[in-house]
Amino acid sequence: MNAVANYNFAYLDEQTKRMIRRAILKAVAIPGYQVPFSSREMPMPYGWGTGGVQVTASIIGPDDVLKVIDQGADDTTNAVSIRAFFAKVAQVQTTTHTAEASIIQTRHRIPERKLEAGQILVYQVPIPEPLRFLEPRETETRKMHALEEYGLMHVKLYEDIARHGRIATTYAYPVKVEGRYVMDPSPTPKFDNPKMHRSEALQLFGAGREHRIYAVPPHTDVVSLDFEDHPFTIQHFEQPCALCGAEQVYLDEVILDDRGGHMYVCSDTDHCEERREAGHVGVLGMKEAAE
Amino acid sequence: MSDEPLLRVSNLTKYYGSRLGCADVNFELYPGEVLAIVGESGSGKTTLLNTLSANLEPTSGEALYRMRDESWRNIYELSEAERRFLTRTDWGFVHQNPADGLRMTVSAGANVGERLMAVGDRHYGKIRDTALDWLGRVEVAADRIDDQPRSFSGGMRQRLQIARNLVTGPRLVFMDEPTGGLDVSVQARLLDLLRQLVGELGLSAIVVTHDLAVARLLSHRMMVMKGGHVIEAGLTDRVLDDPREPYTQLLVSSILQV
Numbered sequence: 224m225n226a227v228a229n230y231n232f233a234y235l236d237e238q239t240k241r242m243i244r245r246a247i248l249k250a251v252a253i254p255g256y257q258v259p260f261s262s263r264e265m266p267m268p269y270g271w272g273t274g275g276v277q278v279t280a281s282i283i284g285p286d287d288v289l290k291v292i293d294q295g296a297d298d299t300t301n302a303v304s305i306r307a308f309f310a311k312v313a314q315v316q317t318t319t320h321t322a323e324a325s326i327i328q329t330r331h332r333i334p335e336r337k338l339e340a341g342q343i344l345v346y347q348v349p350i351p352e353p354l355r356f357l358e359p360r361e362t363e364t365r366k367m368h369a370l371e372e373y374g375l376m377h378v379k380l381y382e383d384i385a386r387h388g389r390i391a392t393t394y395a396y397p398v399k400v401e402g403r404y405v406m407d408p409s410p411t412p413k414f415d416n417p418k419m420h421r422s423e424a425l426q427l428f429g430a431g432r433e434h435r436i437y438a439v440p441p442h443t444d445v446v447s448l449d450f451e452d453h454p455f456t457i458q459h460f461e462q463p464c465a466l467c468g469a470e471q472v473y474l475d476e477v478i479l480d481d482r483g484g485h486m487y488v489c490s491d492t493d494h495c496e497e498r499r500e501a502g503h504v505g506v507l508g509m510k511e512a513a514e
Numbered sequence: 515m516s517d518e519p520l521l522r523v524s525n526l527t528k529y530y531g532s533r534l535g536c537a538d539v540n541f542e543l544y545p546g547e548v549l550a551i552v553g554e555s556g557s558g559k560t561t562l563l564n565t566l567s568a569n570l571e572p573t574s575g576e577a578l579y580r581m582r583d584e585s586w587r588n589i590y591e592l593s594e595a596e597r598r599f600l601t602r603t604d605w606g607f608v609h610q611n612p613a614d615g616l617r618m619t620v621s622a623g624a625n626v627g628e629r630l631m632a633v634g635d636r637h638y639g640k641i642r643d644t645a646l647d648w649l650g651r652v653e654v655a656a657d658r659i660d661d662q663p664r665s666f667s668g669g670m671r672q673r674l675q676i677a678r679n680l681v682t683g684p685r686l687v688f689m690d691e692p693t694g695g696l697d698v699s700v701q702a703r704l705l706d707l708l709r710q711l712v713g714e715l716g717l718s719a720i721v722v723t724h725d726l727a728v729a730r731l732l733s734h735r736m737m738v739m740k741g742g743h744v745i746e747a748g749l750t751d752r753v754l755d756d757p758r759e760p761y762t763q764l765l766v767s768s769i770l771q772v
Binding site: 357366370372374377381382384386450451452453 | 594595598617620621623624627628629631632633634636637638639641642659660
């Protein structure tokens, strides 16, 4: 033990973790309701997932296996640094495999592999209030949630259709949780919204700057808002992943050169690697292997 | 007009701390009737309107409203949820400044449709058709439906605000200086429109104005306020043609003649 500086297990002190766990319990008890909590300063800037990190730090134990993804990828700055952070302050095992993880902290994606009972998905949330850009007053939005006045949410969707001919919101697509609270699923693509519906995993949302925690317990109804004549749809991609040939997954466009060359690859890197190991190849993956 | 009133106000008093807003206001409003509240600036007419529309809590007194199910309810004893539901379905509020009553950053169609969506309408096509119909009724061109009110003139904004309020078929509309800030020809057109809509829909309305001409054109009855008290009330033509109180005589005689 180093006598100079010692972190408590998982960085936060026990009283703070207790406070956050109470907020989480309340959030689980009222699905979709934003519970205020006293967010702490974390050794990383706001916008880097301080809310998610605090939630993870409060629920993680020595036996947990942690996976961190950023836009579906395990190897981007945000994911690498948060994974390293917990490896250091909690000495927990980390992984990039969705199936092996007990806690998955995510920024903007839900893994392609179906989550199972016992797993916990922790979201990093920048703006938890779905009504924020329509109604700037916090006192008013709280009242609207309390009285279930959600007509305004449809005004936003109406505007989309009036301007673009369809609902053009593609991320942070508002959902209604268990028939009561309207919730912002954080800026995940709407492609992932159906995965939240009756998920077997517990889903926790932490917004550090905004001091809010909310949750979707397992097997909870999560319904995307829409109009009767403009029903909710998810994104569809015309070609499969260029590396692993996967279809029905969320793809990222990767620019290859300055002459307009590009390819579409799985946004979920772990999913893509697992498929390639299992022998699936896409158009560009094949060329790579041949060279 | 029906025999039974829509609104019964008794001894309504509003103090701001120790300062008087309005005191001991009593009146009844019947379906289809337009009541004008006139008086000089600071006489308590806007306080009275805000109290009547449940934006302010009165210090004492009550206002009984006949709900759609014919039950009489004191509007200050309704739960917040009931009151908010009432104010966005059965009531309307037309602000003097349209920017206060409109959402300036969403299109005209969404402004009109908001109340429909708030009461559970979830069919885009139907909402849009209703919005188009209402824009037509308030003489806003149909091709402006997707424009934001920011790009509208003052008169158009005010007409849009009226459409937004009337779309749910309210029975009672509060108006605070609906023609204030508009130039005279636009005022005349708006008054024409208001008079026509009120007549067609059988609305009751309470209109606050400092402009006696507006009261003359729109209202059936009027109340004159001074220093927070109602000093004279009666049929509009009677009050304007034969004012009894010295203050009312002063008010009527100070109208500019062209």
